[in-house]
Amino acid sequence: xxxxxxxxxxxxxxxxxxxxxxxxxxxxxxxxxxxxxxxxxxxxxxxxxxxxxxxxxxxxxxxxxxxxxxxxxxxxxxxxxxxxxxxxxxxxxxxxxxxxxxxxxxxxxxxxxxxxxxxxxxxxxxxxxxxxxxxxxxxxxxxxxxxxxxxxxxxxxxxxxxxx
Numbered sequence: 255x256x257x258x259x260x261x262x263x264x265x266x267x268x269x270x271x272x273x274x275x276x277x278x279x280x281x282x283x284x285x286x287x288x289x290x291x292x293x294x295x296x297x298x299x300x301x302x303x304x305x306x307x308x309x310x311x312x313x314x315x316x317x318x319x320x321x322x323x324x325x326x327x328x329x330x331x332x333x334x335x336x337x338x339x340x341x342x343x344x345x346x347x348x349x350x351x352x353x354x355x356x357x358x359x360x361x362x363x364x365x366x367x368x369x370x371x372x373x374x375x376x377x378x379x380x381x382x383x384x385x386x387x388x389x390x391x392x393x394x395x396x397x398x399x400x401x402x403x404x405x406x407x408x409x410x411x412x413x414x415x416x417x418x
Contacts, residue, residue: 319359319369319409321352322417323377323385328352330359347381353388360408369409372417386412 322329328347330337337359340351360366369389373382390410393403 317363317366319366321369321371321385321389323373323381324417325374325376330355349384349388353392356389356408357392367409368411370413370415372415374417
């Protein structure tokens with residue numbers, strides 16, 4: 255008679271996963287992440303990007319502020335006419351003079367809220383943010399307190415593009 259091979263059934267051992275250390279980690283991480291998430295704040299500035307299909311902007315007021323940031327100066331134009339040229343001081347952009355000009359232009363055209371910031375390609379991104387902040391608003395000290403400031407809107411609708 256032929257012997258048949260009888261295999262013993264092996265008893266499979268059941269394993270239990272010890273999740274205690276994982277739960278300890280979660281107990282510490284979850285409150286930490288929730289606490290730090292409260293302090294991070296995201297600010298979004300809505301920008302208008304000019305399109306080539308729209309053609310020239312024919313504003314009814316006839317005034318369209320363009321701030322053109324070049325490597326050696328900042329130009330303020332009315333679309334075609336140069337209003338002011340602000341040369342660099344000591345290899346840095348003269349942002350204080352730019353702020354003065356922007357405030358003067360806002361006083362002349364109080365109903366105008368749109369402005370374009372145009373930059374050359376090699377200008378660092380940080381300068382774009384600084385120029386946009388100056389064009390958008392200014393800090394004015396409160397009358398009663400010299401240490402407190404309030405933001406006054408200047409040209410709040412900003413378009414961004416490449417300098418011609």
